[in-house]
Ligand SMILES: Nc1ncnc2c1ncn2[C@@H]1O[C@H](COP(=O)(O)OP(=O)(O)OP(=O)(O)O)[C@@H](O)[C@H]1O
Ligand code: SF4
């Protein structure tokens with residue numbers, strides 16, 4: 001799924017979020033109740049036909065961003081514009097019409113969203129019924145069309161989820177997401193639970209669908225090699241905030257934010273990697289000023305006092321740091337003495353990159369199509 005720059009149109013973004021926040025009130029009574037700022041002040045745009053990769057350590061707020069954008073969670077603050085409409089407070093029929101029909105989610109584990117007692121044909125028809133699309137014959141034909149589009153035989157409509165392999169189930173998850181003709185798919189770790197060879201097939205399928213249907217993706221993943229390969233741009237999250245957004249290659253070759261430099265250095269030899277200090281702080285009590293300051297190799301006094309705002313550094317590129325670009329990839333290893341702390345970014349690729357997907361179009365869907 002190498003991003004095809006020709007699929008990106010610049011006629012205004014399909015989605016724009018400004019100052020998006022999602023806070024959860026945690027246990028306790030009255031004033032003792034704590035607030036967990038899972039997402040705080042996130043601003044991002046996704047162009048038509050564009051893949052924006054969203055990366056960050058576990059608990060950094062990636063899933064919460066996705067769920068808030070699609071309005072599964074009401075935002076605590078900020079605005080979301082989708083296909084030119086403000087959907088921040090949409091509800092009822094407007095929410096169904098403006099958001100749920102044109103923006104879909106693909107989950108890590110499709111099994112959890114499939115009813116084991118429902119045939120796949122019924123599961124695929126469900127969104128059409130909810131959105132009152134077509135009559136019975138048109139729905140049957142649309143289900144068959146979707147099954148073929150994702151590389152499955154139309155006879156799959158009569159099967160139950162537990163009769164399918166993991167890869168086949170994810171193809172059903174993608175078909176279900178596509179059936180209402182969306183313009184944006186939020187894919188939350190869609191390949192994380194699959195074998196490597198099946199991952200490659202799903203990644204290639206998503207790439208083919210993007211080219212064919214002009215889809216935009218918010219692709220949430222831990223896998224830095226994958227995100228670099230598939231994304232037009234990448235957004236980096238840490239403790240609920242965006243650290244940097246940049247074209248994928250630029251982020252990994254010339255990162256401006258120290259945390260992006262940490263991630264980019266994972267592609268280098270072990271001795272050239274930048275290892276941040278200590279552990280990720282609790283999201284219940286994030287550090288003052290810059291949330292990355294307790295782990296940042298170049299933090300200084302100002303970083304504890306002032307929150308760095310996300311500012312445009314170049315067209316299509318923003319960074320939230322008081323000293324952007326100061327921690328350089330090539331010289332970083334010499335200037336920073338890494339502590340032997342373990343990265344909590346668990347799926348960071350080792351020195352050897354995982355197998356790359358076979359180029360799109362050359363993967364026969366063996367084991368998938370029956
Ligand atoms: N419904 C909820 N209620 C309370 N806290 C939540 C809820 N959902 C998420 N959180 C908290 O918000 C923070 C962000 O969680 P989120 O699941 O968005 O992170 P993530 O980046 O997707 O992590 P992972 O990579 O592990 O999937 C975490 O501290 C999490 O515990
Ligand atoms: S603002 Fe300061 S602590 Fe935060 S990333 Fe930049 S240099 Fe590091």
Ligand SMILES: [Mg+2]
Nearest residue numbers: 062063064188
């Ligand atoms: Mg998540």
